[in-house]
Amino acid sequence: MTTQTTAPESADTPTTGAPTGLIGIPAHIGRALATAGGILTIISTFLAWTWTAEFPGDLTVYGYPGGLQVLVLIGGALTTLFGLASYGVKGLGWLTPAGADSALKLSALGAFATAWYTVIAISSKLGGVVNLEPGGYIAALATLTALVGALALPYDKPEPDPIDPDDSGWEHFRHNTRHNLSVVRAAIATGPTKAPARQLPAYAEILVIVAVMAIGLTVFTYGIGTEYDELFIGFLITAGFGFAAIAKAGLVGRISTITAKHRNITMIGAFVAAAAFPFTQSDDRYATIGVYILIFATVALGLNIVVGLAGLLDLGYVAFLGVGAYTAAMVSGSPSSPFDIHLPFWLSALLGAAVAMVFGVIIGAPTLRLRGDYLAIVTLGFGEIFRITVLNTDGTSGPDITNGSNGISSVPNLNILGFDFGAEHNMLGVTIGRFSNYFLLMLLITLIVVVVFRRSADSRIGRAWVAIREDETAAEAMGINGFRVKLIAFALGATLAGLAGTVQAHVTYTVTPEQYQFAHVVPPNSAFLLAAVVLGGMGTISGPLVGAALLYLIPAKLQFLGDYQLFAFGLALVLLMRFRPEGLIPNRRRQLEFHEEAEPPTVLSKAGA
Template sequence: MTDTTTAQAPAQESGLVPLPTATARALILIGAVGTIASTFMSWTWTDEFPGDLTVYGYPAGLQIIALVAGLFTLLHGLALQGVKPLRFLNPAGATSPVFLMTLSGFTVCWFTAIAIAVDLGGLANLDPGAYVAMVASAIPVVGALALPGTTLKDYITKSDQPRPTRLGPLAERLVLTAGTTIALIVFTYGIGIDDEDSETFIGYLLLIIFAVWSATHAGLLDRYADIGRRHKGFAAGLAFLAAAIFPFTQSDDHNANLGVSILIFATVALGLNIVVGLTGLLDLGYVAFLGVGAYAAALVSGSEFSRFSGVQFPFWAAALTGMAASLVFGVLIGAPTLRLRGDYLAIVTLGFGEIFRIAVNNMDGSSGPNITNGPNGISQIPDLEIFGFNLGVPHDIGSFTLGRFANYLFLMLFVTAIVVLVFTRAADSRIGRAWIAIREDETAATAMGINGFRVKLIAFALGASLAGLAGTVMAHVNYSVNPQPYKFADAVPPNSAFLLAAVVLGGMGTVSGPLLGASLLYLIPEKLQFLQNYSLLAFGLALVLLMRFRPEGIIANRRRQLEFHETGQLDIPEQQSLPEGTIGAAKATKAGA
């Protein structure tokens, strides 16, 4: 046994690049320092490239992103050297987190150099700092490839991490506070990148992807999620506090407008998550319920183009009207169709979504009754006024001026909190357990006494009413409603395809999953303007990759994660003879564990 271990030791210490481990660790540190130093040099001679990378001693644009990547690589390198305060970054000293982190700086620096050459017309436009960045960022990759690993798969495959010891309640709350602060900084920086500066946003995405990938392999995200589950209320409060602070970090009200749109999109996706994620019903026309709520609120909000122009409900009444209209349509559509299953139900809901769009397009007084003003829609919807507070007027709070969209952002935070509360309470209730039973096996659930039709109808109606609530706010934010946005698939969200993708991408059956998925699907097309004509292709490819490598979504529900990643059988040597009953006892022990 000792001889076998000794013989295998050199193989475990070898890497793809034949260098001693000490040299490999030194290369990681040297390359990280070089990458950081290069960001204080000029990368190009002209300021025509976004971000103005011409200044010595002052990083800007993609240089800041490369600086952060180099700093993270340096921290991982110091953790490998045994610096105690940094051991939490990689407790097991695994190879894959370090390698993935080195790729962040490498991809950002090389992408920047290539982008400069392509945009400005040749390598002659690169200053010495760009060449230093390219060479320096490649050195840590070489060093990481010299760390233990026999194939390239070893460098991108998650390895086992030691189970962390629990921290005290105060320390865990501090960790949650730090994590929320970092998330706010990252989101604020990303949303603040100019819409025309697609190169900087691509570099930002590259850094985020590899940093999150590395943190996942190091077990940091799993540990953070465990802490969040033990302090759900505190974590949720921090998330809403961070969202409330966001408007005070922005000087441009356009970014607050993006925040409002993301929250509307995310809230509707969370309502769809009740239908798809909890109940397992494939709804391809869900965006129609958003439209029903928006049109119902627009009709009673005092617009001169409304069929009922003399009627102006207060916000709470308009919101209840939108919710009630969507609820009624949810029941009317669900009652005759929810006895269908699978693809048949999907086809019927897809048809409902198209029927709604065509119907409101024809209700113009000539092709049909004069209710929705046809393709022109209902415009000039007045801003909301709540308790004498006009959301359309900028307001000063101390030295900060909150514009119109910042005001609506706070309103949407309140609406999102209501939807999150309804979702969590419903999911943890008796009806929520019935939804999950229907999703897992409707036949078995019915055999156990669950009224499948009634349970599914409740889910359909509740999801529709939540979408109607979000539609009420959307109508006032956009000043108008028209049939154009309510398609099954379009280059611009929200539409049914993007809503479904947000749920699947983020993680079905979770609260934070659809919120994250909706944020990504709305923000990325907004910042990468050149992809708008290919957005459907891009998000289709993203879904294919997601289904291949992480079918449970970015933020996985534990039940679904176990379904998609079965642990397999016991590792018992085939040729080893075991006493009778040993295998059964071993399996029983494993099941109990």
């Protein structure tokens, strides 16, 4: 007697059987409700939501979405797109390789959350729901209908994870082997499956990369340029659920596979898109945030060598940023400097990086024989020793070197080959201000750090770092000199942080000890730097860059919360670590460590006489 397995019903095929999902209605009715709700949500954004322009964004105009309506429009468009894809509409299958149902639930939830947040904000600010126009009511009902319909859909089994562009060739081989085995198992268990998506030609894949970069620039520019608090909160809701939806659909994995095939084009495209950011700004206000994000991201990427690749927990890393900043400030002609020296920038940058490297070696040599929590405590102590030292070298408690709590002020603007970074310049018909100039310079520094990280990670020493991180005892048994390898990681990470610090000194004009504490509200500091690496994804290039951008942008935009700012920020981190502990853009190895249950189970058939 043979037990035969029955093929489960596909999540992308309309069903007429028993109710599934959280809502007790048939799945095909739920799919229709979700799609219709998405279409009606789009229509509602072209109607007036309130009668007065006192609510920011002017939601009184018919035929032209504004403010939060634009975000609801995006949520409705995603819901409609995934709803049509779940019906198997031709041409949309490429966008949902992992199935559309789970993505439809998340997009519907995002549209619902943004629309209802807007309705509640209007009612609260203007004094009741009586201030709503028909468009507001229609949007609330439409998004609720879409959410109810989406919750009726069945839950899909997780798909195998995509290729990580930061993995080595061996990891790609392991991924392909495991993926092929999972496909064979699924075919045995469920019968025939859909044919794989047709591969795009090379030029089409490059166009996809260009489109992704353009969308990324648009999203970042929109988020950094939100003019009022309600719009930024709505942006966070829409962006969060939108990214989760396209990731659940498998589109992020498909794009990751494409970018892995064209790594150089992807890196060039990313930096071209970032370089275009200052040209999208009408003033220098948001470029200010942009240059600080780049400083924060560059230092986080340097820390990623220490933490992500070598597995060393460093809680005093921001001190190396301070070493580079103080060194550059002392030799750049500041009147507060005890040294009457004015070196050119390239020389001060090399000097700041070199001094930071020396400090890294001095601190690392006696401490890197420690492991785990002991090493973390020692590095935390180093960070505090640096801050207290520069605070006390004021001529009273110690020698007059750093001017104590007043710091080194009036650091002059850079002038490289006659280009004054403190003056406005006209480029391509656009006026570029001071912070835009420094943004472009810091972008060049970030490119250097990315190249160093990438080349180091792919080298022999990079593989030794990974081996030390995974199991130091086993690595040393295989002949790796653990102390030397860790010291190189520590020194290289310190060098990159010092290099970023040389630019920070000129951007901020003044270098003071309180800028380099372990934890305070304004990043960069050691706690936020470590959080950026963990949040973005340890061991990757893009992870810390994205994590640092979020960790700097969100606190800067949540200042209206006052005393509750850190509470809201901490709650968001707790939720993210709960639902995505491997980070936003994880290394595949770490993703498997946290989501081993995602591997499709083996289905065995019993045979008997």
